[in-house]
Amino acid sequence: MSVAEPPGRSDPSGRGSAFSGATGGSGLTIVEPLIFDASRRERRAVRFPKPSEAARAAAAGQPELPASARRRGAPRLPEVSELEMLRHFNRLAHLNHAIDIGFYPLGSCTMKYNPKVNEWAARLPGLAESHPLDPAQLSQGSLELMWLLAELLKDISGFDAVSLQPAAGAHGELTGMLMTRAYHRDRGEGEQRTKVLVPDSAHGTNPATATMVGYETVTIRSNERGGIDLGALRGALGPDVAALMITNPSTLGIFEDQIDQVVAAVQEAGAIAYMDGANLNAILGRFRPGEAGFDVMHFNLHKTFSTPHGGGGPGAGPIGVSARLEPYLPAPMPVLAEGDPAEVLANAWALRSTPGARFELDDDRPKSIGKVRSCYGNFGMFVRAYTYIRSNGSQGLRTISEDAVLAANYLRVRLHDAYDLPYDRLSKHEVVFSGRRQKREHGVTTLDIAKAILDHGIHPPTIYFPLIVEEALMVEPTETESLETLDRFVDVMHGIAEQAKTDPDAIRRAPTTTPVGRLDEAAAARRPDLRHTFRDETEASMA
Amino acid sequence: MAYPDDLRYSKEHEWVRVEDDDTATIGITSFAADELGDIVFIELPEVGSTLSQFGTFGVVESVKAVSDLYAPISGEVLEVNEALRDTPELLNSDAFAEGWIAKVRLSDAAEMDALMDADAYAAETA
Numbered sequence: 001m002s003v004a005e006p007p008g009r010s011d012p013s014g015r016g017s018a019f020s021g022a023t024g025g026s027g028l029t030i031v032e033p034l035i036f037d038a039s040r041r042e043r044r045a046v047r048f049p050k051p052s053e054a055a056r057a058a059a060a061g062q063p064e065l066p067a068s069a070r071r072r073g074a075p076r077l078p079e080v081s082e083l084e085m086l087r088h089f090n091r092l093a094h095l096n097h098a099i100d101i102g103f104y105p106l107g108s109c110t111m112k113y114n115p116k117v118n119e120w121a122a123r124l125p126g127l128a129e130s131h132p133l134d135p136a137q138l139s140q141g142s143l144e145l146m147w148l149l150a151e152l153l154k155d156i157s158g159f160d161a162v163s164l165q166p167a168a169g170a171h172g173e174l175t176g177m178l179m180t181r182a183y184h185r186d187r188g189e190g191e192q193r194t195k196v197l198v199p200d201s202a203h204g205t206n207p208a209t210a211t212m213v214g215y216e217t218v219t220i221r222s223n224e225r226g227g228i229d230l231g232a233l234r235g236a237l238g239p240d241v242a243a244l245m246i247t248n249p250s251t252l253g254i255f256e257d258q259i260d261q262v263v264a265a266v267q268e269a270g271a272i273a274y275m276d277g278a279n280l281n282a283i284l285g286r287f288r289p290g291e292a293g294f295d296v297m298h299f300n301l302h303k304t305f306s307t308p309h310g311g312g313g314p315g316a317g318p319i320g321v322s323a324r325l326e327p328y329l330p331a332p333m334p335v336l337a338e339g340d341p342a343e344v345l346a347n348a349w350a351l352r353s354t355p356g357a358r359f360e361l362d363d364d365r366p367k368s369i370g371k372v373r374s375c376y377g378n379f380g381m382f383v384r385a386y387t388y389i390r391s392n393g394s395q396g397l398r399t400i401s402e403d404a405v406l407a408a409n410y411l412r413v414r415l416h417d418a419y420d421l422p423y424d425r426l427s428k429h430e431v432v433f434s435g436r437r438q439k440r441e442h443g444v445t446t447l448d449i450a451k452a453i454l455d456h457g458i459h460p461p462t463i464y465f466p467l468i469v470e471e472a473l474m475v476e477p478t479e480t481e482s483l484e485t486l487d488r489f490v491d492v493m494h495g496i497a498e499q500a501k502t503d504p505d506a507i508r509r510a511p512t513t514t515p516v517g518r519l520d521e522a523a524a525a526r527r528p529d530l531r532h533t534f535r536d537e538t539e540a541s542m543a
Numbered sequence: 544m545a546y547p548d549d550l551r552y553s554k555e556h557e558w559v560r561v562e563d564d565d566t567a568t569i570g571i572t573s574f575a576a577d578e579l580g581d582i583v584f585i586e587l588p589e590v591g592s593t594l595s596q597f598g599t600f601g602v603v604e605s606v607k608a609v610s611d612l613y614a615p616i617s618g619e620v621l622e623v624n625e626a627l628r629d630t631p632e633l634l635n636s637d638a639f640a641e642g643w644i645a646k647v648r649l650s651d652a653a654e655m656d657a658l659m660d661a662d663a664y665a666a667e668t669a
Contacts, residue, residue: 204609447580447607463607464607464608465608467608467610521581521606522581522582522583522606522632525581525583525584525604525606526583526584526631526632
């Protein structure tokens with residue numbers, strides 16, 4: 001990494017070395033202090049004018065906040081000039097690792113490249129400057145885009161209806177489980193169905209969601225092939241089960257090849273079949289969960305459909321549902337109030353608008369679980385996801401999944417001599433290695449390996465997840481990496497496996513080329529120090 | 544690895560020490576603590592709550608993962624190790640003594656038969 005502090009320059013004070021409040025570093029390397037350390041009394045980025053007489057007079061008649069809700073003094077915030085602030089955040093941005101800078105195979109997260117055409121579309125003034133409270137007659141384009149995106153997601157997933165409202169994957173799960181509860185209550189089985197079954201290879205958010213909605217979760221073990229244990233599932237199903245939540249492909253990167261039997265067993269028990277769609281990137285154009293009999297699934301637009309993921313969010317977690325859950329979808333729903341859907345779709349694919357078509361927001365949904373998000377969801381993400389789907393087309397989406405699966409399998413085959421592979425099967429979009437051999441034979445843990453990867457300018461894979469794999473190392477390359485990049489990763493991983501044998505201490509010391517070395521994660525979690533003390537306060541207390 | 548002979552062990556890596564006729568102390572094993580890595584938080588059961596054998600009774604969080612605690616035996620919680628709230632690292636440094644989690648009044652001493660002795664547990668974790 002070119003922006004790193006050279007090894008050996010770490011600062012025992014923890015405040016950043018070689019500078020006192022100003023930005024530091026040597027040559028083009030960057031060492032950045034906290035913005036609090038750059039603060040000087042009365043320094044300002046923007047000086048506001050004193051309010052005019054007219055403004056004061058206008059404000060005088062307005063009701064004031066009650067005294068109990070007012071601050072007694074101004075908060076102490078960092079005081080810096082505009083240029084200092086700009087440099088601070090630009091320099092932090094240089095220290096960041098992102099998919100736009102390097103390989104980012106973070107398993108389970110689908111850190112795929114976000115094509116820049118998405119950003120172009122999201123910045124089109126007609127979309128970017130639309131306001132969620134504009135009346136429907138002034139928002140026809142935005143409503144049409146939301147309706148079209150929902151139609152596309154229905155087509156991709158095989159579900160009967162889609163709500164775009166949920167703002168994240170786990171939020172989509174929550175929405176789906178609230179609908180599950182509403183469905184059972186409506187049928188008079190709300191009291192009786194108290195359990196949600198979750199395989200041990202599911203995303204951790206699944207049991208968390210079930211618990212949030214008030215269900216008791218029951219874990220279903222995996223079989224030796226990494227699939228769900230059908231016998232255990234059948235044994236656990238009964239009139240007290242509200243739903244099965246299954247992540248497919250699972251967190252082992254394995255497609256559940258008994259999925260038809262799983263869904264049939266769940267339906268026979270009168271329960272709802274929930275599919276966590278976070279791993280949809282593996283199955284686009286190949287498997288439609290709605291068609292397979294699932295009742296509900298969330299999409300992660302920030303994974304599969306290339307909207308920003310992580311700090312660049314916000315996320316978007318639309319849900320697709322079967323006809324029996326449709327009445328419970330969140331309101332309002334963008335609907336085509338006037339016009340022929342087939343004609344509108346045909347025109348949209350030909351980049352034409354449809355004369356006479358009219359969209360509106362339907363709030364008349366008596367069985368709806370209600371709103372789950374302010375306004376209609378994260379609209380800017382809908383524009384990006386819609387752009388991604390349209391710019392790839394159905395064949396393109398299928399190719400995306402094929403390439404993502406091919407890349408994961410390429411890494412599986414090339415690395416399975418150097419690292420253990422507890423479930424050595426054809427992978428989908430990700431592959432889970434185990435560092436147990438390195439740990440046993442050389443005392444090098446998966447954490448050490450992940451730290452060593454940093455020194456090669458690559459973001460490490462997910463580690464210690466899924467929990468059912470010892471010393472797990474979960475790699476998801478996604479579809480956008482070149483063969484050269486994958487080969488370089490293979491070389492790096494082979495090099496680390498070799499070094500674990502010849503010089504394990506070097507790996508245990510890694511990373512050495514990053515701005516900071518190993519952080520004391522335990523101390524940070526046990527004794528977090530979240531309030532910064534300004535320099536003059538520290539000096540005053542020492543005086 | 545050798546484990547204390549006076550304890551019984553569960554497959555979920557909890558231990559039990561019977562103190563007298565009807566009380567016992569429970570905790571997690573050193574194997575579990577090592578696998579979890581540095582433990583940063585534990586959610587203890589409430590005094591007076593009832594544990595059921597192999598049911599969840601709390602949560603332990605390490606720098607690696609958040610895991611459920613499974614009760615090795617059934618019974619009423621008489622006392623919890625308050626020291627763990629501020630110093631969860633005791634679970635890592637002294638899992639079988641200072642890092643005990645709770646004392647319980649046993650509801651069914653026969654449940655001990657479903658647990659392993661030290662040798663069997665050592666074989667299980669080898």
